[in-house]
Amino acid sequence: MDENPLDAADAEAGFAGLGLRPELLRALTNLGYEEPTPIQQGAIPPLVAGHDLVGQAATGTGKTAAFALPVLHGLSTGSRDGGPAALVLVPTRELAEQVSQAVHRYGRDLGVRVLPVYGGQPIGRQLQALQRGVDVVVGTPGRVLDHITRETLRLGDVRTVVLDEADEMLDMGFAEDIEAILAETPAERQTVLFSATMPPRIDSIARRHLREPVRITMGRETTAPGDMPRVRQSAYVVARPHKPAALGRILDVEAPSAAIVFCRTREEVDQVTETLNGRGYRAEALHGGMSQDQRDRVMGRLRGGSTELLVATDVAARGLDVEQLTHVINFNVPAAPEAYVHRIGRVGRAGREGSAITLAEPREQRMLKAIERLTGQRITLEKLPTVTDLRARRLELTRAALQASLETDDLERFRVVIDSLTDEFDVENVALAAVKLLHEAAGGDVDEEEIPSAALPPRGRDPQDRDSRDSRRGGGGRDNPAAAGVARLFFGIGRRAGLRPQDLVGAIAGESGLSSREIGAIQITDRFALVEVPEPAADMVIAAMQRSTIRGRRPTVRRERYAR
Numbered sequence: 001m002d003e004n005p006l007d008a009a010d011a012e013a014g015f016a017g018l019g020l021r022p023e024l025l026r027a028l029t030n031l032g033y034e035e036p037t038p039i040q041q042g043a044i045p046p047l048v049a050g051h052d053l054v055g056q057a058a059t060g061t062g063k064t065a066a067f068a069l070p071v072l073h074g075l076s077t078g079s080r081d082g083g084p085a086a087l088v089l090v091p092t093r094e095l096a097e098q099v100s101q102a103v104h105r106y107g108r109d110l111g112v113r114v115l116p117v118y119g120g121q122p123i124g125r126q127l128q129a130l131q132r133g134v135d136v137v138v139g140t141p142g143r144v145l146d147h148i149t150r151e152t153l154r155l156g157d158v159r160t161v162v163l164d165e166a167d168e169m170l171d172m173g174f175a176e177d178i179e180a181i182l183a184e185t186p187a188e189r190q191t192v193l194f195s196a197t198m199p200p201r202i203d204s205i206a207r208r209h210l211r212e213p214v215r216i217t218m219g220r221e222t223t224a225p226g227d228m229p230r231v232r233q234s235a236y237v238v239a240r241p242h243k244p245a246a247l248g249r250i251l252d253v254e255a256p257s258a259a260i261v262f263c264r265t266r267e268e269v270d271q272v273t274e275t276l277n278g279r280g281y282r283a284e285a286l287h288g289g290m291s292q293d294q295r296d297r298v299m300g301r302l303r304g305g306s307t308e309l310l311v312a313t314d315v316a317a318r319g320l321d322v323e324q325l326t327h328v329i330n331f332n333v334p335a336a337p338e339a340y341v342h343r344i345g346r347v348g349r350a351g352r353e354g355s356a357i358t359l360a361e362p363r364e365q366r367m368l369k370a371i372e373r374l375t376g377q378r379i380t381l382e383k384l385p386t387v388t389d390l391r392a393r394r395l396e397l398t399r400a401a402l403q404a405s406l407e408t409d410d411l412e413r414f415r416v417v418i419d420s421l422t423d424e425f426d427v428e429n430v431a432l433a434a435v436k437l438l439h440e441a442a443g444g445d446v447d448e449e450e451i452p453s454a455a456l457p458p459r460g461r462d463p464q465d466r467d468s469r470d471s472r473r474g475g476g477g478r479d480n481p482a483a484a485g486v487a488r489l490f491f492g493i494g495r496r497a498g499l500r501p502q503d504l505v506g507a508i509a510g511e512s513g514l515s516s517r518e519i520g521a522i523q524i525t526d527r528f529a530l531v532e533v534p535e536p537a538a539d540m541v542i543a544a545m546q547r548s549t550i551r552g553r554r555p556t557v558r559r560e561r562y563a564r
């Protein structure tokens with residue numbers, strides 16, 4: 001048994017220090033969260049104390065728990081009658097589901113009843129759940145307003161309203177809906193606003209609807225250039241389901257002699273360790289649930305070279321100093337830019353070269369920019385190694401093994417095998433067969449599928465970029481080819497049907513789960529519209545659109561035929 005596990009001590013000290021109730025602390029420990037992220041540190045205490053709050057934080061910072069935990073903390077125990085106590089407004093169906101799941105996981109021991117509410121889902125199920133009673137509603141503004149109008153959702157008991165990804169909701173044309181919804185909630189409510197950017201329109205909402213809000217901004221500090229180690233920094237944009245395979249592939253090509261892979265939670269540490277061991281690596285887990293003794297033994301094996309990969313949480317890796325580390329790999333973008341700097345400080349020590357590699361989900365690309373701003377250094381976006389790259393790399397390893405053997409091994413005793421074969425076969429063919437056998441014994445050829453790239457076309461979303469984006473949306477020549485990695489979709493509905501860009505953005509984001517910032521140029525003509533989406537998402541968007549309506553119609557949606 002663990003004689004000195006960090007779990008109770010560290011996780012609960014961290015989160016308990018924020019004043020959260022025991023049921024929540026237990027849930028967090030079970031989820032393998034070891035410490036609050038900076039946005040959680042900053043936001044939870046004022047929210048628990050009942051203040052309004054404006055938080056500038058992007059996906060990946062842990063912002064969901066930052067507002068969900070205080071909402072759950074304030075939930076009364078025992079039977080809860082009346083309408084929902086909290087309303088969370090989010091821009092997309094995908095986010096509504098994610099946030100609901102998070103609230104459900106954190107609040108399981110409190111018996112929280114949470115309902116996601118978004119367009120495209122049959123309204124009947126939502127009605128039944130609303131009738132039975134819910135504590136937290138997480139919804140897209142359009143559908144929430146729909147329920148208010150039908151009088152199936154009453155907001156008179158709401159104590160907290162959260163506007164999540166507020167900038168994105170405004171981009172999608174939800175400003176009026178939000179105003180109308182807020183007007184239905186009690187004036188004395190607590191209001192929380194999270195947004196990745198703070199354009200003036202967001203500020204104006206905050207001024208009108210929040211009362212003396214506490215303001216929290218992430219990643220404003222800068223690091224002196226001299227503080228940064230000499231490290232090659234790169235990132236790969238990968239959709240979540242492909243991450244373990246992508247990590248394996250990157251490691252195959254990078255071939256680090258000693259590396260740390262950072263994960264967010266204990267569960268993730270265990271999963272990644274298992275994947276890597278399955279791929280033939282000698283990987284070991286290091287997390288706060290292990291005793292000091294166990295952790296010391298793992299570190300000993302890394303230093304001694306019998307382990308090549310350490311898979312760790314931040315807490316477990318704290319204070320860890322390994323001379324020979326060549327690579328730091330972030331399985332996710334760290335929750336705060338400062339944590340990134342801290343992690344990569346472990347390689348490139350004493351003037352040695354090191355590499356820092358980050359796997360980012362499409363929605364987390366914004367966090368990479370925040371890190372670049374903090375460090376003043378570029379993070380190069382790389383393409384994942386293809387199956388062809390991997391094959392070439394493995395052949396190179398086989399060649400290197402043969403060369404090393406030719407240079408150092410005593411091969412005389414195998415001559416008899418060659419001699420007996422060369423009566424019948426050409427020496428070169430004998431060598432080829434030997435290479436084949438060696439190659440196969442070392443793992444052989446890659447029998448894997450290509451991993452689709454999920455990188456978004458580069459585009460800013462800061463207020464000053466918005467004009468150029470909008471003008472791209474409005475006009476542009478019909479014969480502009482779509483950018484690389486971008487597919488152009490044809491929608492058989494246009495201006496004559498009253499179509500506006502926000503109808504397309506709302507429908508695509510709401511139905512396919514693509515975020516509005518992943519949607520590129522939009523052109524609307526009298527009879528049809530063209531919309532750019534990331535190529536890997538194109539088929540999924542088409543399928544999603546076939547199930548939905550836009551301005552009351554069900555238009556043809558397909559790839560544009562004659563482009564490119």
Ligand code: AMP
Pocket residue numbers: 032033034035036037040058059060061062063064065264265
């Ligand atoms: P969010 O920024 O809210 O989308 O959260 C990003 C991810 O971080 C989610 O997968 C969360 O489950 C995870 N997460 C949030 N807070 C913590 C924490 N304190 N420790 C570990 N993981 C966390």
